Amino acid sequence: MLESAKDDRLDFRLEVADLQQSATQSMWEIRRKWENKHDLSRAEWIFLSQFAQVACEQLSGDAALPTPAAFGVLLEAVLAVRALRGDRGVELDRYYLGNLGSQEQAVFNDRQLDPDLVPRVTAKLLQELQASPSAPKPTFAGRNLYVAIRDEELPDVVALNRVLAPRMEMLFRLAARGHWLQEHRPVISMRDREVITDSFVVTVPRFRLTFNLANDGNLSMLISMVDKDLAYPVSTYPEIKEFAAMLERVSPGQDWRGEYFHASTRQKTAEQPVRFQFHRHRDTISIGFSAEEWQRLKEAFAQAAETPKLEKAYEELSLVYGEL
Numbered sequence: 407m408l409e410s411a412k413d414d415r416l417d418f419r420l421e422v423a424d425l426q427q428s429a430t431q432s433m434w435e436i437r438r439k440w441e442n443k444h445d446l447s448r449a450e451w452i453f454l455s456q457f458a459q460v461a462c463e464q465l466s467g468d469a470a471l472p473t474p475a476a477f478g479v480l481l482e483a484v485l486a487v488r489a490l491r492g493d494r495g496v497e498l499d500r501y502y503l504g505n506l507g508s509q510e511q512a513v514f515n516d517r518q519l520d521p522d523l524v525p526r527v528t529a530k531l532l533q534e535l536q537a538s539p540s541a542p543k544p545t546f547a548g549r550n551l552y553v554a555i556r557d558e559e560l561p562d563v564v565a566l567n568r569v570l571a572p573r574m575e576m577l578f579r580l581a582a583r584g585h586w587l588q589e590h591r592p593v594i595s596m597r598d599r600e601v602i603t604d605s606f607v608v609t610v611p612r613f614r615l616t617f618n619l620a621n622d623g624n625l626s627m628l629i630s631m632v633d634k635d636l637a638y639p640v641s642t643y644p645e646i647k648e649f650a651a652m653l654e655r656v657s658p659g660q661d662w663r664g665e666y667f668h669a670s671t672r673q674k675t676a677e678q679p680v681r682f683q684f685h686r687h688r689d690t691i692s693i694g695f696s697a698e699e700w701q702r703l704k705e706a707f708a709q710a711a712e713t714p715k716l717e718k719a720y721e722e723l724s725l726v727y728g729e730l
Contacts, residue, residue, distance in 0.1 A: 421449030459548035460584030583728025
């Protein structure tokens with residue numbers, strides 16, 4: 407039974423199922439192995455790729471897809487794993503091309519598939535992603551990576567680590583994003599974390615942003631609105647990232663409906679100025695802004711994003727919550 411299980415790759419499935427039983431702890435242990443430059447098992451790579459697939463395909467409200475750079479790394483990772491294959495691969499290539507939206511249908515009907523077709527289609531997608539941030543994203547690239555790691559005939563796990571390890575930082579961030587979307591928990595272990603607290607302030611006319619890095623590694627923010635004599639807390643990194651995206655995306659006639667916030671604009675008559683407003687879903691307290699105030703708040707966030715402390719905090723938290 408054990409020999410047949412090995413032939414049917416049930417050993418991978420059993421290992422992956424075991425990792426899924428404690429997904430957050432498994433993610434944390436994989437991160438520790440990566441940081442200590444230890445190779446991952448094939449089951450661990452499959453486990454990560456499953457969450458990367460979730461990161462690419464599961465959305466909430468107006469939340470954006472992963473960045474073009476992230477999709478680029480996924481596409482390159484699939485090619486790297488595919489290049490290790492042994493004998494078979496035609497049916498896998500058909501699967502990859504179907505998920506990439508290849509228009510070369512004539513090739514699909516041939517018994518022999520051009521082995522250069524997948525690299526050619528992938529190279530074209532990579533060029534499009536690099537040329538324009540607004541280019542359509544290959545949403546199903548994550549499932550291609552999952553199937554490649556699971557089903558390609560590979561020489562050994564050492565070769566798999568050799569081609570994927572250089573791309574691990576982005577792959578882990580994608581997996582952490584998928585983990586957050588599915589599990590709603592950060593990839594963090596209090597047992598092994600050093601206790602760090604820090605805070606800093608960014609000020610622009612009418613607004614002051616106070617950021618606090620708590621001892622559990624989480625980031626919180628207090629928006630002080632001077633003219634309104636109001637202090638508004640944004641308590642988690644995912645909320646802060648969505649708030650920043652909301653500020654950028656909302657414009658006259660363009661609303662925002664995210665997981666945490668809803669924002670809109672209104673203008674009673676053509677002669678009256680546009681007003682901006684937002685509320686958080688869980689408290690429904692609506693706050694209004696003039697166009698100038700909204701712009702000032704955007705400037706405050708842009709200024710904060712350029713501070714070394716926030717850049718460092720974002721870099722760490724992108725490994726805890728993923729690319730949000």
